[in-house]
Amino acid sequence: MDVTNTLKYLESFPKERRPTITHVAIKAVGELLKAAPDVNGKIVFGKYVPFERVNVGCLVDINNGEDLAAALVEDVD
Helix, strand or coil: CCCHHHHHHHHCCCHHHCCCHHHHHHHHHHHHHHHCHHHCEEEECCEEEECCCCCEEEEEEECCCCEEEEEEECCCC
């Protein structure tokens, strides 16, 4: 996927408060889940149960590649 324009947009923010491509990806997944609620759920005992909220989790590099932390962005839509 060509993200040239996205990277240019991110460069327009002040360096100390600049979002990253990860922020954009999380927001994109949130918008996808909002637009297609049939994929925002889980299977419980063979039955699909939709989630009430749009939350997105990801692993984040901390400590310069020595460790990962789980981050959850709630109500990302």
